[in-house]
Amino acid sequence: IDAERYKRKWCLRLYGAPEAENEKVKVKVMEICKGVVPELTAKMSEAVDVAHRLGRLVVGRARAIIIPLALRWVRDIIWKRPKNSSYLEEHKLRFGEDLTKEEKASRALLCPYVQKACNEGKKAYFIGSKAFVDGREIVPEKNGYYLIPADFEA
Structure with a gap:
């Protein structure tokens, strides 16, 4: 359980991102992260290795996105910054921890x-x-x- 918990500490979940057919989830996530933390734009391609949707597709409901981050310090900034992010508020998005x-x-x-x-x-x-x-x-x-x-x- 500790190994799973440790692995999940490197991940964030993104809720509310609308789905599109043939979307490039990683690109979408990087754009959202850049909107939240613009000063980390140069590090985003290094930090976001992969991102994908969770669960089955349900018409009319956007699935959450899991984002495993390669740089823990970037993850921590992205996690803490949204508390007062107008970008997330305007786009009706929110980040969550990946909990067991x-x-x-x-x-x-x-x-x-x-x-x-x-x-x-x-x-x-x-x-x-x-x-x-x-x-x-x-x-x-x-x-x-x-x-x-x-x-x-x-």
């Missing part, structure tokens, strides 16, 4: 607690399958969530 089934299940369990913390004005976010509130990992409990102390070591 276990990570998706863990996030689904923790999501209500992260949402609650956000509603309380706290900084809450996910890193992989773990959730954090104000920089500290949380563990779900019956009556809410429990913050793991910052100095705790497993």
Whole structure:
């Protein structure tokens, strides 16, 4: 599982990109990435080795695109930059992490607690399958969530 998780950390998923017959997915992905991070235009052909659609074709619904990136630092910039990208907003696109089934299940369990913390004005976010509130990992409990102390070591 760790090998699969490591491999997936190099990938991003792109949602909302319209499909066209005989499309060149890699070219489309590179153009979108250049729109999000224009200063990396020169590195894009090196970073995006391949890209393809996921799943079966369903009429009227665009399939997600999986993008394995050859340069991890480029992947990290592309992942972080879209948070305020007008390009993605205008084109109704979004990037997502390539998560395992276990990570998706863990996030689904923790999501209500992260949402609650956000509603309380706290900084809450996910890193992989773990959730954090104000920089500290949380563990779900019956009556809410429990913050793991910052100095705790497993």
